Amino acid sequence: PISVSGQATVPEDVLMMLDGSAVTNPQDLKIILTDPNGHGIATYWDGPNEGAGKTIPSSVRMLGSISRDDTVNGKWTVTITNAGSATGSITGFSLYLTSRWD
Numbered sequence: 001p002i003s004v005s006g007q008a009t010v011p012e013d014v015l016m017m018l019d020g021s022a023v024t025n026p027q028d029l030k031i032i033l034t035d036p037n038g039h040g041i042a043t044y045w046d047g048p049n050e051g052a053g054k055t056i057p058s059s060v061r062m063l064g065s066i067s068r069d070d071t072v073n074g075k076w077t078v079t080i081t082n083a084g085s086a087t088g089s090i091t092g093f094s095l096y097l098t099s100r101w102d
Contacts, residue, residue, distance in 0.1 A: 001075035004036070008099040011035070011072040013061070016044050019092035020056035027052050028084030033095075036074025039067050048083055072099040 016033055020026060031044040042062040047054075076095055 007072045008101045010102045013098040015096040017059040017094040023088035025086040026056045028086040030081045032079045034077045037070045
């Protein structure tokens with residue numbers, strides 16, 4: 001998990017950056033970001049629906065995917081599931097948040 005503190009209450013903009021360049025068969029991976037309340041689940045990468053031959057993007061703006069009714073402070077969780085034969089590693093991960101008072 002990534003712990004966030006000291007922000008205003010409501011997420012405004014969420015940018016997730018990830019280095020998945022060392023992953024073979026990225027079409028088998030699904031990468032999901034969950035906010036501190038367990039809501040606002042956003043899909044960073046949905047390999048099975050992306051198709052073969054595509055690579056995991058280095059950044060995704062989650063603006064439309066995160067609920068505006070939840071808190072930005074707390075532990076954000078990234079879940080990676082492997083539905084097939086993907087191998088390799090995620091070598092870097094960052095989360096950039098902006099927020100506003102409700």
